[in-house]
Amino acid sequence: MPWERAPVDDQWPVEAIAEHIRGLLPLLGEDPTREGLRDTPTRVGRMFAELTSGYRVDPQRLLNDAIFASDYDGLVGVHSIEFYSLCEHHMLPFFGVAHVAYVPNGKVIGLSKIPRVVEMFARRLQVQERLTRQIADFLTQVLAPKGLAVVLEGAHLCAIMRGVRKSQARMVTQEVRGVLATDATLRREWQTWLVARGGSTNLLAALGPE
Numbered sequence: 001m002p003w004e005r006a007p008v009d010d011q012w013p014v015e016a017i018a019e020h021i022r023g024l025l026p027l028l029g030e031d032p033t034r035e036g037l038r039d040t041p042t043r044v045g046r047m048f049a050e051l052t053s054g055y056r057v058d059p060q061r062l063l064n065d066a067i068f069a070s071d072y073d074g075l076v077g078v079h080s081i082e083f084y085s086l087c088e089h090h091m092l093p094f095f096g097v098a099h100v101a102y103v104p105n106g107k108v109i110g111l112s113k114i115p116r117v118v119e120m121f122a123r124r125l126q127v128q129e130r131l132t133r134q135i136a137d138f139l140t141q142v143l144a145p146k147g148l149a150v151v152l153e154g155a156h157l158c159a160i161m162r163g164v165r166k167s168q169a170r171m172v173t174q175e176v177r178g179v180l181a182t183d184a185t186l187r188r189e190w191q192t193w194l195v196a197r198g199g200s201t202n203l204l205a206a207l208g209p210e
């Protein structure tokens with residue numbers, strides 16, 4: 001598992017979390033001293049350190065001067081960025097892909113940074129709507145673009161494993177701002193870009209009529 005290799009921040013309270021998990025296991029009907037579970041509390045402590053590492057990312061260090069002046073004013077985007085998050089209601093994973101497109105206004109961001117921005121906000125306890133908005137707010141703040149579209153398609157294990165069990169259902173959330181919302185031609189352009197480059201036609205339907 002990736003979190004067993006990942007470095008854990010010095011300040012992260014792995015043992016305090018482990019203690020809670022040791023207390024939880026008997027409540028679930030388990031024996032925390034049996035072989036297979038002996039190291040589980042510590043592993044869970046380390047896992048939470050990684051899955052919530054977004055709280056401890058310094059946005060300035062993340063950007064690391066990767067904002068550049070540019071007079072390009074066409075559509076720039078990164079599609080199908082994988083994300084993994086935890087729903088704040090059940091602490092179960094929700095995951096999927098994010099698509100980000102913008103029209104620059106004198107500034108562009110290094111393309112490798114966009115997935116890092118998505119990850120910074122995904123690795124927290126979240127709801128998909130807020131995750132989408134935080135990505136959009138952050139990029140609006142650092143780029144002040146003429147237009148911006150952030151679309152997330154997520155599968156939520158709390159819906160899939162429990163209750164309705166609709167394993168194919170995907171939740172679509174979007175924040176569309178500036179000229180990508182107001183200019184019909186640009187709006188059509190980014191939606192076409194999205195479908196051609198990885199988004200599904202179902203996704204376009206979910207985004208609603210123009």
Ligand SMILES: [Zn+2]
Nearest residue numbers: 087089090158
């Ligand atoms: Zn949930």
